[in-house]
Amino acid sequence: MSKFRDFFVRNKKKLLIGAGVFLSLLIISFVAFLLNRERILQFAVAKVIKKVESKYPADLQIGKAEFKDFNTVLVTNIALLPQNQPKLLQIDTVEATVSFRSLFLGRMVFKQFDVANGMVTAFKQDSTDNFSFLFKKKGKGEPADTTAKSSNYGTLLNKLIETAFENVPDGVNFRNMGVLFKNEGRTISMNLPTLLVEDGGIDARMTITTDSVTNTMYVKGLIDPAKYLLSAKFYGDSQSGSIEVPYIEQKFGATMRFDTLSLSITDKVYKNNQLTIRGESSAYGLVLNHPKIADENVTVQNGALKYVITLGDHYYALEPESEVRINKAIFYPQLTYETKPSRKIGIKVDSPEIPANDLFSSLPPGLFDTFQGIKATGTFKYKMNFFVDMAQVDSLKFDSDLDAKNFQITDFGPNDLRKLNTEFVHTVYEKGKPVRSFAVGPSNPNFTPFNQIPRYLKYAILTAEDPRFFTHKGFHEGAFRHSLITNIKEGSFVRGGSTVSMQLVKNAFLTRKKTITRKVEESLIVWIIENLRLTPKERMYEVYLNIIEWGPNVYGVKEAANFYFSKSPSQLNLEESLFLASIVPKPKQYRTYFDVYGGLRAYPRYFFKLITGNMLKRGLISSSEHASVSPYVNLNGRAGSFIIAKPDTTQIMDTLQLAPIDLLDF
Structure with a gap:
């Protein structure tokens, strides 16, 4: 210690001079830094203005830019004015914190933003258009080239995600911001009182009005640019209630609302020109309404999707690690879609064992x-596999399997699936509305017991509609696959894939209104009835023949025999049975089956030949019966009066268009 004191005394004058020089240099450097930061700021502002105005036909105006304190920049009165159009953007103030390191390096990098009192007003109506220029090049005024698009949307999306995350500042505080968008009669307005991003946390409140729908919602979430992590939860308050999703009613004729919606991206990997994104989404209190989905509101209290999506060159996939949860039921979906060299579509669904x-x-x-x-x-386990190469549609693959262990129903609830075993009242629906009800059983004089229905009619319908009805458990995958192939080739729905069991369930338990999920409901009912043997096959077929439609307000075999031939069912011959079987798929079109002379046209004649040939091969009719079949029927009943004798001016119908599911022998 004494040595240090002696050294200081001996060198005191030199040390004081050195300290003074250092302090002077520090003061000079600080003054130079203060002067230089202003120059850097003004240079940065001028550079931004020049860049915007060289790229777009618009003027960027900045009222004033200055340092508010040591490292805080205050920019006021910012406006973007498209040439000869209304103002697009107006912001009163922007405060930004500048990185010290960037200033010493001669550039300016902002770490935090505080933006207050701003408005974006976008219009496109008649001659007014103040935002489309953002998508065009300045100069020639021609739209940017959109023809040379990359086929690899994974690459494009990866660039977009990386650009977005790399430019996220450390902190953002938006206060009193608004957006008004009007485009060809459509109006969207948003009021954002506050949006705060701080230490990775997101907190916002906003009110969005789209046409007549107004939602006030809160947003909370997290963002971590280094890990490409983004999550957000959207929800309403106790006063605003559910959040209604706008636009889809006008676009799709549907309504959707939810109590809480969560979305997230948890990871992304870009490798070998493919982008893989992982994330989750969930919804609570989701309500959806669309006539093609269901007749009434569909409610999902708790639904979630864990997704792994891959996008590449002409390739899109929902990977096997994905998971769908609907309340307590879990499924593992897998989708693949390729566009080149040919379109290929693959769908797989699997599930763990789910308690019934x-x-x-x-x-x-x-x-x-x-x-x-x-x-x-008991438990259920489901597996489905579908694949089609559109260049080789005939090689289409489809299989579906629902497996159950120890499955038994202990309470059927309000809809007893055993009702087919006893007399019940059947209601007929047309376009989703009930039009007629009648008893299916002995109390109805038109009811025909199974043993009074002629074997010709029983065999003709089964041969045409479902040859394996008495041996399968409700489904015929081969026939369903063949119908899929036919429908894909034709580009429309021309053949069904329903067995007699499925047709019976559709008529007896469900409305006839076609919805996306009706087929799933129908299939599950069939599976339960067939696998638990709730109703004997003979009784199922008896009910089927007594309730199916056979013409205008004609239901059941007895009404059909009387309407067409003024006979009882037991009196029907082979030709009359074949005719009734031929019109089952489209009974109201029976009048198109006859020519000007009252003879059968090409399709029913083809049907008679094909079905009797198959009946002969199965031993359902004798060789002499087959040889004696005549392509002629005489409509002695009321139906004959509706046949109008006139030349055939209609387009010749493809023989498969009206063909039932099993017209061909599988």
Whole structure:
């Protein structure tokens, strides 16, 4: 210590001079830094203005830019004015914190933003258009080239995600911001009182009005640019209630609302020109309404999707690690879609073992009403595989399997699936509306017991509609696959894939209104009835023949025999049975079957030949019966009066267009 004191005394004058020089240099450097930062700021402002105005036909105006304190920049009165159009953007103030390191390096990098009192007003109506220039090049005024698009949307999306995350500042505070968008009669306005991003946390409140829909919602979330992590939760308050999703009613004729919606990206990997994104989404209190989905509101209390999506060159996939949860039921979907060299579509669905009660309780009300209130024991496991190469449609693959263990129903709830075993009242629906009801059983004089229905009619219908009805358990995958192939080739729905069991369930348990999920509900009912043997096959076929439609307000075999031939069912001959079987797919079109002379046209004659040939091969008719079949029927009943004798001016119908599912022999 004494040595240090002696050294200081001996060198005191030199040390004081050195300290003074250092302090002077520091002061000079600080003054130079203060002067230089202003120059850097003004240079940065001028550079931004020049860049914007050289790229777009618009003027960028900045009222004033200055340092508010040591490292805080205040920019006021910012406006973007398209040439000869209304103002697009106006912001009163922007405060930004500048990185010290960037200033010493001679450039300016902002770490935090505080933006207050701003408005974006975008119009496109008649001659007014103040935002489309953003998508065009300045100079020639021609739109940017959109023809040379990359086929690899994974590459494009990866660039977009990386650009977005790399430019996220450390902190953002938007206060009192607004957006007004008007485009060809459509108006969207948003009021953003506050949006705060701080330490990775997101907190916002906004009110959005789209046409007549107004939502006030809160947003909370997290963002981590280094990990490409983004999550957000959207929800309403106690006063605003559910959030209604706008635009889809006008676009799709649907309505959708939710209590809480969560979305997230948890990871992304770009490798070998493919982008893989992982994330999750969930919804609570989701309500959806669309006539093609269901007749009423569909409610999902708790639904979630864990997704792994891959996008590449002409390739898109929902990977096997994805998971869908609907309340308590879990499924693992896998989708693949390739566009070159040919379109290929693959769909796989798998599930773990799901307790039966969990499955039934998870089916959304409004979507599967038949199963509401049902109780059961045991478990279900489902697997489905579909693949088609559009260049080789005939090689289409389809298989579906629902496996159950120890499955038994303990309570059928309000819809008893055993009702076919006893007399019940059947209601006929037309376009989703009930038009007629009648008893199916002995109390109805038009009811025809199974043993009074002629074998010709029984065999003709089964041969045409479902040859394996008495041996399968409700489904015929080969026939369904063939119908898929036909429909894809024709580009429209021209052939069904329904067995007699499925047609019976559709008529007896469901409305005839076509919805996306009706087929799923129909299939599950068939599976339960067939696998639990709730109703004997003979009784199922008896009910089927007594309720199916056979013409205008003609239901059941007895009404059909009387309407067409003034006979009882037991009196029908082979030709008359073949005719009735031929019109089952489209009974109201029976009048198109006859020519000007009252003879059968090409399709029914083809049908007679094909079906009797198959009946002969199966031993259902003798060789002499087959040889004696005449392509002629005499409509002695009321139906004959509706046949109008006139030349055939209609287009010749493809023989497969009206063909039932099993017209061909599988």
